Amino acid sequence: MAPHIVVVGGGFAGFHAARRLARMSRGNARITLLNPTDYFLYLPLLPEVAAGGLEPRRVTVSLPAALPGVRLVLGEAEHVDPDRAEVRYRDPDGRVRYLGYDRVVVAAGSVNKLLPIPGLAEHAHGFRGIPEALYLRDHLVRQVELAAETDDPAERAARLTFVVVGAGYTGTEVAAHCQLAVRDLLRHQPALIGEQVRWLLLDTAPRVLPELSPRLSRTAERVLRERGVEVLTGCSVAEALADRVHLTDGRELPTRTLIWCVGVRPDPLIEDLGLRTEQGRLVVDEYLTVPGYPEVFACGDAAAVPDLTRPGRLTPMTAQHAVRQGALVAHNIAASLGIGRRRRYKHRDLGFLVDLGGTDAAANPLRLPLSGLPAKALTRAYHLVSLPGNRRRVVADWVLDAVAGRPAVELGLVPGAHVPLDAATPERVSLNAAINTR
Numbered sequence: 001m002a003p004h005i006v007v008v009g010g011g012f013a014g015f016h017a018a019r020r021l022a023r024m025s026r027g028n029a030r031i032t033l034l035n036p037t038d039y040f041l042y043l044p045l046l047p048e049v050a051a052g053g054l055e056p057r058r059v060t061v062s063l064p065a066a067l068p069g070v071r072l073v074l075g076e077a078e079h080v081d082p083d084r085a086e087v088r089y090r091d092p093d094g095r096v097r098y099l100g101y102d103r104v105v106v107a108a109g110s111v112n113k114l115l116p117i118p119g120l121a122e123h124a125h126g127f128r129g130i131p132e133a134l135y136l137r138d139h140l141v142r143q144v145e146l147a148a149e150t151d152d153p154a155e156r157a158a159r160l161t162f163v164v165v166g167a168g169y170t171g172t173e174v175a176a177h178c179q180l181a182v183r184d185l186l187r188h189q190p191a192l193i194g195e196q197v198r199w200l201l202l203d204t205a206p207r208v209l210p211e212l213s214p215r216l217s218r219t220a221e222r223v224l225r226e227r228g229v230e231v232l233t234g235c236s237v238a239e240a241l242a243d244r245v246h247l248t249d250g251r252e253l254p255t256r257t258l259i260w261c262v263g264v265r266p267d268p269l270i271e272d273l274g275l276r277t278e279q280g281r282l283v284v285d286e287y288l289t290v291p292g293y294p295e296v297f298a299c300g301d302a303a304a305v306p307d308l309t310r311p312g313r314l315t316p317m318t319a320q321h322a323v324r325q326g327a328l329v330a331h332n333i334a335a336s337l338g339i340g341r342r343r344r345y346k347h348r349d350l351g352f353l354v355d356l357g358g359t360d361a362a363a364n365p366l367r368l369p370l371s372g373l374p375a376k377a378l379t380r381a382y383h384l385v386s387l388p389g390n391r392r393r394v395v396a397d398w399v400l401d402a403v404a405g406r407p408a409v410e411l412g413l414v415p416g417a418h419v420p421l422d423a424a425t426p427e428r429v430s431l432n433a434a435i436n437t438r
Helices: 014-026 043-050 130-149 154-159 171-188 214-226 319-336 370-388 391-404 426-436
Strands: 005-009 030-035 039-041 060-062 071-074 076-081 084-091 096-100 103-106 110-112 160-167 198-203 230-234 235-241 246-248 252-254 259-260 262-264 281-283 293-298 353-355 361-363
Touching: 005 014, 014 030, 014 103, 014 319, 043 130, 043 171, 043 353, 043 370, 103 319, 130 154, 130 171, 130 259, 154 160, 154 252, 160 171, 160 252, 171 198, 171 214, 171 230, 171 353, 214 230, 214 361, 293 319, 353 370, 361 370, 370 391
Parallel strands: 005 030, 005 103, 030 071, 103 293, 160 198, 160 259, 198 230
Antiparallel strands: 039 060, 076 084, 084 096, 110 262, 235 246, 246 252, 353 361
16 A cells, blocks of 8 residues: 555645655555645735735635645644654544654644733734735724724823834834724824824844844834834843733833734644654754654754754754755655655755835845845845745736725624634634534
8 A cells, every 4th residue: 555644734834744745656555634724824925904905815725725636634733743654633523533654744833922911811813824814914904993982091002113123034024014004094093193003012032023134124224214113122021911021121001902923932842742852843964854763754943853954953943944944855755755866955045034114124135235126126026936826816916905905894703702822823723613613
């Protein structure tokens, strides 16, 4: 019988592992992808969904359509048992099921990184999936509309104060895109003409985008400040309440919006494996194999992959590494089945891109710093190349956004209770919601 390869997780690493395996196996292996949803989510464009510039289906790619020859199983992985060579998962109806395997790829990805801050889990919302992006879009519209309705100046000021915690890629892009979205919403509210709208971007780091060069970091901060975004470095949230936040510098900010973008941590599935971890990630060797279990591979955010370009360190948890690790896992699995020779993972970052909304962006392709329109053009071109589907629809949305503006309407599709900050994964939110409504 043909060997059975199970890929756990359909994010960047898992998607590209499954796709490469399907191409390499040519029908000589059975490939199963276990994922809570039937789509691959292109996370880098998610801030544009929250801002209303892109429809949510533009950043989701159908797994059955994109992965011919791969069997999709809908479910949430609960445990991988290397000794019994099986994966335990829970299907959308809540039933426990099992998948046996000859080779398994653990590519479960990452979840929101939580900190023990009073009130954070109850009053903040993360930004890791479609439900959270849709909720945030509706929330922004609602706050502007409620601010226009109230006669209470204090309540109006609180509703027009938006706090984003985390000045890495996600937080910076969320603040940049959503600030422009709220600015557009105000044009439809005559009652708010002349009212101050506050956007604050907080981070304990000494500068925004610490992953980028200081020059590009300054460029991004300058763009944000020119738009009126208050950038507070060396500062974070000490306590969150329903109508205000207390900052670590002693200040109190009345607000109804707290967006949490303070990094990620590996999926809790990794903790349950009982295998060696480092920084919460599953330890693998340079071939992306779990030591002692040659049939178990791991990649992406879930794996502690040694960085051969920086001895003693791990590769960062970025989509760029996840894509390449997924492809290499497929190659090395094929080698374990007698097709070719396995290779070590060694990759240098090719640079970073940050879309700041409008005509602004910052990028350093091959360490060449760019900003403004050249960076914007490069950023959008990169996303179109990297997106494994929906390219024409994304371009159409970009064009419509530029010439016709964004619809200012609250759909109410995702209640706040369905996007808790402590949800393990955005996909898990969708799966649990499906189970709870049956």
